[in-house]
Every structure is written in structure tokens, then in C-alpha cells.
Amino acid sequence: MTNGTQPMTDQTAPAVEVRNLSKHYGDFVALKNVNVTIAAGEYFVLLGPSGGGKTTLLRTIGGFHKPTKGEILLHGKSVGHLPPDKRPTTMVFQAYALFPHMTVTQNVGYGLKVAGLPKDQIVEKVDYALEQVGLSQFTHRKPHELSGGQQQRVQLARAIVLDRDILLLDEPLAALDAQLRKDMCLELKHLQEKVGITFIHVTHNQEEAMTVADRIALIANGDLVEFGKARDIYRAPEKSFTASFVGENNMLKGRVAEANGSSVTVDVAGSKLTVDKRGLNVTDGQEVNLSIRSECVALDRVNGTNAPADGLSILGTYDESVYLGLTTSHMARLPDGTEMVSRVISDTDDTLPEANAPVRLSWKPGDIRLHVE
Amino acid sequence: MNDYDNIWLHRLKWTYLLLVVLTLMTPVMYVMYVSFNQNGFGANEYVFTWEWYGLIFSDELLIGALRWTLMLAVVVTVITVPMALLAAKYYKAADNKLFPVFLLLAPLFVPPDILGSALLVFFKNLNFALIWLGDQIGTSLFDSWFRLSFLTATIGLIIYTIPYSFVVILITMGRYRKEQTEAARACGANGWRAFWDIEFPQIRAGVFSACAFTVILVFNEYTRTSLLKGGFDTFTTVLISQMLNTGMSPQSYAMSAMVSFVAIAVIGSIILFTMIRAESLSRTARAKAEPVMS
Amino acid sequence: MADLSSSAGGAVPAGTDKTPWRERLAPWAFRAPLIFMVAFFAIPMAMTVVFSVFERTMFWMEPGFTLFSYENFFFSARLTNFLNSMKYSLISVAICFVFGFPIAVFVRKSIPEVAQHRVVLLFILPFMVSEIIRVFALRPVLQRNGLVNTTLMDLGIIDEPITALLYTHTGVVIGEVLSFLPFIVFSGFLAMEAVPKYIFEVCDDLGVGPWRRFVDVILPLAAPGIFAGSVFIFVNGLGVALLPNILGGAGAVNAGLIATQAITALDFPLAMAVSAIMMATLTTLLWIGHKLFDLTKILTPLS
Numbered sequence: 020m021t022n023g024t025q026p027m028t029d030q031t032a033p034a035v036e037v038r039n040l041s042k043h044y045g046d047f048v049a050l051k052n053v054n055v056t057i058a059a060g061e062y063f064v065l066l067g068p069s070g071g072g073k074t075t076l077l078r079t080i081g082g083f084h085k086p087t088k089g090e091i092l093l094h095g096k097s098v099g100h101l102p103p104d105k106r107p108t109t110m111v112f113q114a115y116a117l118f119p120h121m122t123v124t125q126n127v128g129y130g131l132k133v134a135g136l137p138k139d140q141i142v143e144k145v146d147y148a149l150e151q152v153g154l155s156q157f158t159h160r161k162p163h164e165l166s167g168g169q170q171q172r173v174q175l176a177r178a179i180v181l182d183r184d185i186l187l188l189d190e191p192l193a194a195l196d197a198q199l200r201k202d203m204c205l206e207l208k209h210l211q212e213k214v215g216i217t218f219i220h221v222t223h224n225q226e227e228a229m230t231v232a233d234r235i236a237l238i239a240n241g242d243l244v245e246f247g248k249a250r251d252i253y254r255a256p257e258k259s260f261t262a263s264f265v266g267e268n269n270m271l272k273g274r275v276a277e278a279n280g281s282s283v284t285v286d287v288a289g290s291k292l293t294v295d296k297r298g299l300n301v302t303d304g305q306e307v308n309l310s311i312r313s314e315c316v317a318l319d320r321v322n323g324t325n326a327p328a329d330g331l332s333i334l335g336t337y338d339e340s341v342y343l344g345l346t347t348s349h350m351a352r353l354p355d356g357t358e359m360v361s362r363v364i365s366d367t368d369d370t371l372p373e374a375n376a377p378v379r380l381s382w383k384p385g386d387i388r389l390h391v392e
Numbered sequence: 393m394n395d396y397d398n399i400w401l402h403r404l405k406w407t408y409l410l411l412v413v414l415t416l417m418t419p420v421m422y423v424m425y426v427s428f429n430q431n432g433f434g435a436n437e438y439v440f441t442w443e444w445y446g447l448i449f450s451d452e453l454l455i456g457a458l459r460w461t462l463m464l465a466v467v468v469t470v471i472t473v474p475m476a477l478l479a480a481k482y483y484k485a486a487d488n489k490l491f492p493v494f495l496l497l498a499p500l501f502v503p504p505d506i507l508g509s510a511l512l513v514f515f516k517n518l519n520f521a522l523i524w525l526g527d528q529i530g531t532s533l534f535d536s537w538f539r540l541s542f543l544t545a546t547i548g549l550i551i552y553t554i555p556y557s558f559v560v561i562l563i564t565m566g567r568y569r570k571e572q573t574e575a576a577r578a579c580g581a582n583g584w585r586a587f588w589d590i591e592f593p594q595i596r597a598g599v600f601s602a603c604a605f606t607v608i609l610v611f612n613e614y615t616r617t618s619l620l621k622g623g624f625d626t627f628t629t630v631l632i633s634q635m636l637n638t639g640m641s642p643q644s645y646a647m648s649a650m651v652s653f654v655a656i657a658v659i660g661s662i663i664l665f666t667m668i669r670a671e672s673l674s675r676t677a678r679a680k681a682e683p684v685m686s
Numbered sequence: 687m688a689d690l691s692s693s694a695g696g697a698v699p700a701g702t703d704k705t706p707w708r709e710r711l712a713p714w715a716f717r718a719p720l721i722f723m724v725a726f727f728a729i730p731m732a733m734t735v736v737f738s739v740f741e742r743t744m745f746w747m748e749p750g751f752t753l754f755s756y757e758n759f760f761f762s763a764r765l766t767n768f769l770n771s772m773k774y775s776l777i778s779v780a781i782c783f784v785f786g787f788p789i790a791v792f793v794r795k796s797i798p799e800v801a802q803h804r805v806v807l808l809f810i811l812p813f814m815v816s817e818i819i820r821v822f823a824l825r826p827v828l829q830r831n832g833l834v835n836t837t838l839m840d841l842g843i844i845d846e847p848i849t850a851l852l853y854t855h856t857g858v859v860i861g862e863v864l865s866f867l868p869f870i871v872f873s874g875f876l877a878m879e880a881v882p883k884y885i886f887e888v889c890d891d892l893g894v895g896p897w898r899r900f901v902d903v904i905l906p907l908a909a910p911g912i913f914a915g916s917v918f919i920f921v922n923g924l925g926v927a928l929l930p931n932i933l934g935g936a937g938a939v940n941a942g943l944i945a946t947q948a949i950t951a952l953d954f955p956l957a958m959a960v961s962a963i964m965m966a967t968l969t970t971l972l973w974i975g976h977k978l979f980d981l982t983k984i985l986t987p988l989s
Contacts, residue, residue: 397796402796405792405796408789409789409792409793409805409808412785412786412789412867413808413809413811413812415864416809416811416812416864416867416868417811417812418823418827419812419815419819419820419821419822419823419824419827419864420811420812420814420815420820420823422823422826422827423815423819423820423823475718475719475722476719478715478716478718478719479716479719479720481716482716482717482719482720485716489982490982491720492720493982495720495723495724495727495728496719496720496723498727499723499727500918501917501918501921501968501972502731502921502925502964502965502968503921503922503924503925503926503941503942503964504925504926504927504942505925505926505927505941505942505943505945505946506925506941506942506945506960506961506964506965507731508946509945509946509948509949509957509958509960509961510730510731510733510734510958510961511726511730512949513733513734513737513747513954513957513958514729514730514733514737516746517733517737547726550722550726551723551726551727554719554723583712608813608814609813611816612813612814612815612816612817613816614816614817614818614928615926615927615928615946619949628816628818628819631816631818631819632818635818635822648815648816648819651814651815651816652814652815655814655815656811656814659807659810659811659814662807
């Protein structure tokens, strides 16, 4: 229900601009100095562990929390302390947010009724919205007569029927079971492409985030850690937190042995590893983190003669393997006790190394990344 | 009850429960019994009659008292229940819950005679203070504000009934999810509209129960009302003065029996209504939910 | 409130500078009940202390400071009566607990959840008749040739009517139990919310008998609610005047009766002293209870 006569949207301005936003609850800091810009028409995901502040950020954008510091601009206009109903946003909640005493039609049409639309227009719009979410045959049901997935679809319809430009989704799929969640993810993505408005989606599930997102922001401990395209976040994480949260990364602690030119030599558990410097500032002797995704690690048996120190491999002892269906994870232990995982497609019936057998873990030059914070 | 429980032990416990209720009800039923006796209270012979019920409306003292009582009940309910609702909303949102809880539930723990005496002396002193203040600034405007009257009785009864309304409303609110209010706000409804369209329909049962409770409590209250009422008489105070002086008239028995009949009917229908509603809701839910394939 | 400072950090658009009066008024509307309770409940109750040291005049009181009313209370038969009523009130609490609390346990444990509230609602039926009429109706039940005595004699259990049932402390205790028993059921029911149903299954699984289960598990978990219910009964046993007035005999005088008698005798400072003493008793009990059990827990199922 954006006001039709007075345009609230400035097409050139980003849909959402968060500037220096902080939110405190007494002594507890839920958000500290967050800055983020979300373009109009973008599917943006806030990803992070629970309690990290992502929901707080979403709800502050929606007007359910007052910022302690900083401001929020929607389409270039500061929304200050406007209540939720005065903002160009609408929201889909985790669960329990349907009005239990109303039918599906009444639920979806509620916002239009509040806006004072004529009845026939309401009927038309509600029908169209329900069609889009595939619920046309359930119009007269009450919420408790719907399955969890259907309930969330009704919430979606209730939100998109309002034609607002920003849709906030607060863990919309968290209450659904795994298979349904996968299906609904794709539906969400397609719906967003169809209606073309900005979606901001909060989740702690990285697969969900990867499926839907144009861009992902990682939020933990009240900080916006990193944001970027899904692919970049996964393949080239900037911060070690991102590496540890997204994908299945091996995290290695080490000390800089030598920093020269574009690469650095890091001493990890007695091995010298070479890693791209990425323009970071490192000094000799500095403690750093290395990350490498488990599917990039190859595991070979060591037969005494091989294992040259090439800077792209490390020696350890074999621990055990875990069969996961599509992939198998091989676990090995480095001399300092760190566990490393090598994940491979489970298509071989090769005999596995026995426990405590020496193994060599190796990777290609671009796969290992340096983190200095 | 579980599959392995002893069915007879279970029935025995039920019997005990009903027996206790019955024992508690004895005096009530005794009043009802007497109200149908031609010969009134204490007579050896029992002759069934409706006569006294017919005579209720000819007893002017009772009718006058009944009018006062009804008025008091209506006024107190109209103030108490919305206040309890506001208080419950405040309590839900409050960070420090101890203070509101203490303030709203403490009247439960203050015995009637103590509350009545304290308020009586407070109002009298307040009245004197206001008269004195009026004299100082040359006005008699405040003179009768807190003279014992309908107003003081109303205040006393609000304090008496608010904890009950508060608890009843809070219990029904417990089942309400605040996400629904937020969803309504996200749909464009302002705070009041969200409350009225979404929350109120779901706590309506509690609000109405609170109303029923308040009316019944006011109707039956004696101590606080009689201490604070000033000039008029309510139904119960008339009964008591009869009791303590001449003995209750048979129509008084009929009257109090009638009041309890009405009250029991109200509570009984609330119980029945919620039971039938819950039953039919779950039945339609089952019927409708079955063919769903998602 | 912390939120008031929140505009400091960001530029607030001009439109929101003047908050509409409705929004500024709303928080006060929610506080109105509390303000009312402070003005007409908390302050009057606190003022009893002040009024109790005022000088008594012929028909009223005048400002002053005297401890005469307290002397009048503590150095007379009133103190003995008060302490006696405490004893009998405690007995009533114990009887109510023994008869009433198992009902709360039974309702929570063995009755389907949807029906629980309705079963508990049965116990408010007695309140549909004015307490005073209910108590008054106990006279013909308990008196020398009343319902109880005639029934017992007809059954041949006793030969002589029991006269101790009415106009004695026993009469008052019976009246208290019949008036207040529902409250232990209510508070017990609320308290049992703190005892999840699976506890019973765990106890069965571990082979814990009903008695140990009650003492080791139920009692500690339900303690706040039980305590609140007991304080309620105890204080009302001390403070409801009409019970000793109608059912009690010589010496059965509780604080409520002392206060009302003082008011009838126009000794207002004494009535206030009694009220102040009662409030002190109540506050002390609730304070101890809160320190021991954290009484706010009772309301957690509601919030």
C-alpha cells in the first residue's frame, strides 16, 4: 500500500540503505555499526548463526525495532521511527502469523481491506495473489486446516498482494521439513523474479541462502561480516568467519614464515605452505588462518618415498571415513592435532587406508586462502 | 488418563472431586431449597411453592436495592474490564513485570474488612482535606468528591475485581501470538486496528468471562460495598441487615436463589459453549484437513 | 525509557518530529490502571500506618502522633485473639491443602488438557452466591439440631449432638475451609503448570512411588503457587470478619473483626492500626515467599 498519489520511490536510489545502524538492549549489543545497501529488485539474503543479529536487522528495517543509533533509508528516504504500517515494506514471518479466526481469503485480503479498497478489487487481487502461490483451491480454509507449507504460502500471498516494493522474510522456511524447504526455496526465487520487487530474506541455512540469493550478507555477533554474490562468498571468502560458516572449510592456524612478493609462506604444523597474499598486510611471525574447502583436498597414501615439500600439501595420519551418500568424507589428523577433511564423490570402492596410516593431503594453488583478522 | 491406570481408582478420584464441589455447594443449594418453601426458613414443614419468587418484585426495598446493585455492577464492569485489558497488555510488554504483577494481584491478598476500613478512612480524610483546600481558595467545588457515595463504592469494587479480570484476560492472552499483531502492522493496520481486528476476536472469550466474573463479584460483595457505599443499599447489604435484625424474608431467599441460578446458568453456559465450540472446531478441522495433499 | 534517546544518532525526517498526540498518549493509557491502583490501593494501604498514629477524637481522628492504638492492640485481649486466629487460620490452610491440592494434581495429571480449565471452573460455582449468605447458611447445617448432627445421629455414629461445630473456633475453621478451599485448587492448578506431564512418566520409569514423587518432584516445582494459595487463605482467615462473626463464639475474634468493631465504635485509629499490622504481616509473608521461591514464576505460564 504505498501511497499512490505521492511517489515514495526514487528509482535511482537503492531500495534499502542502512547507515551506521546499532541496536542495544540494555547492555546487550544486538547490532553494531552496520552499513549495507540493497538495490531495488534484488534478492538479498541475511545469513548467519542464530542470535547473530540478522533478524534484529530485518525487523529494524521493517519498523518493529527502533534503532539505537544510525538510520535506515528506504528508496532514498529516511524512515526514521515510522511504524511498520507507514513503511513501504511488508513481512513474512517464521510461523504463527496467520490470523487464525480468518479464512485464507480474509487473511490475504486483510491489508487491502485496511487500505480501504473496494470489495471487487480486493476479490480480484486476492484471487490473483493466491493463484501465484498455487493456493486457489483452498480459499475457504482456516489456517489450522492448512499444512505448514501452505500456511507460509498464504503469508506470501498476503504480503505480495499489497504491491509494496520491499518484502522482508524472517526465516520463512525454518518451520518446514527439509524436502519442502528445498521446493519452497525455488518457488520463492521464481516468485521474486516474477513480481520484481526487493526481497530481503533472513535464514541460518546456507543451502537456502545459496538457492535464492542474488547477494548474501553474513551477520554474526551483531556485525555485518561480509557480503557479496553467493558464488563469491562460497568460493572466495574474505574473512575466516565466512570460511568457517559457509561451505565445509578446513581451517588451519599457522604462523607467517616468510612474506615475499605476491605470496606468503605459512608454517602449519611443521609444514611450509604457500598461499596467495591477496594484497593483505602480513609480517613475519604473524598468526594467520588458512582456509581450504574440503572438496578441494585430495588424500593420498604415503609410501615413504613421495611427499616432497611443495608448499601445497601437508602430511597427517588417517582417522576414519564417513559415508554421506553422494560424497564420502575422509578425516585425517595433522601432527598438531588439527583435523582435516577431504570430501570426494563416493564412486570408488577402493580400500580405505587403515587408521593411523600416514597420508598426504594436497590441493591446487588457488584453493587455499589466507585470512589475517 | 493412561492405558495402564486403574480405571476404578480414576473413578474414585473423580467421585472425590465432585463430592468436594458438592460439599462446597451445600449452602447454595440450601438457600435454593429454602426459597421454594411455603413456610420459609427454619420451618418444620416443607411445602413447595413459587410464591416467593412472585413476591420479589413487590418488595420495594429489594427492588430498590437490586437497581442500585445492577447499576454498580454495570459501572464497575465497564471500568474494570477495559482497565484489566490495558493492564494485561502493559504487563505483556513490560520489562519489569514484578511491579505491575504485585500491584494488580495484591488486592486478592488483602482481606475485605481490611481493604474496606483502609479505603473508608482514606476517603474520609481525603474528603476533609479537599474541603479544607476548598475553604482556602474559596470554593466548595471539591466538597463532595470523595464523600462516601456511589463513586467511592465503585472505586473500592474496581480494586476488588481487577485482579480477577486481569488473571482471566491474561490466561486467554497466553494463547495469542504477537506475530499476528506484527503481521497486521506489516499489512498496513495501525496499532488500534491491529488490536481490534486481530487480537480482540481471539481474546473475546476471556474479556466476556471477565465481565461475567465482575458482575457476579459485585453482586455478591458485602463487606467492601457496605463500608464504602454511603447512603444507598445494595442487594446484599439489605439481605444482611435483614439477617442480623429481623431474619431474612422469604422473598430474600428467593432473590438470592434467583441470583445464584442466573449466575450458575451464566457460568454453566460459558463452560458448555467453550466445550461445544472446541469440539466442533476440532471436528471440522479433522474433516477438512483429511483430503489435503500438499 | 531507553528508546527516547534513540533519535540522537540519526537524522530524523521532519515528518516524525511532531509525534501525533495519539501516539504520545497511548503509553499513558496503558499505565492508567497502574496509576489508579497506586492512587486508590497502594497509597491508602500505606496511609493506614500514618492514620494509625493519629489522635482519636469523639467521632473521628486528628493529626498527631500517639502509639495509643498499638498499645490498645498489643496490651489487651486483642493480641491473644489475634494470635489465636493465626493458629486456627494455619489449621485451615493445612486442611485446605490436604483436601484441595490433590485435586489440582489429579486435574493436571489425569484429565485431558482441553477439559482441565472447565473442571477447575466447577470450583467457582460456590462463589455464585454471596459469601455471607453461604456462611449464614452454614448455621442451620452445623447447629445443634442441624443437618450434620441429625444425619450423624440417624446413622447411629453419635448419640449426642456435637455442639462444638458452631459458635466455636471449630465452626470458624469449617467456615474457612468451605470458603477458601477453591483457592488452593486454583493456585495449585496454576502451580502445576510448572510440573510437565512427562515428569509423571519419568517417575514411573524410574520406579519412584507416589509419595516420593510428591515430596521430591511435585512439591518443589509447585512451591511458588502453593505458597501463594496458602498465604491467601491464611491472610483471609485472619482478615474476613464475617466468619468469626457468624460462626464463631467467645474468643473467636480475628483481625478483620477487630477492625470492623473498631469502626463501629468510631475508634478509627485502632482500625487503622489493625490494618497496618495486617499489611505488615502480609508483606512480610509475601517477601519471605518471594525470597524463597520467586513468586513471579507463578505467572510465567501466562506471559
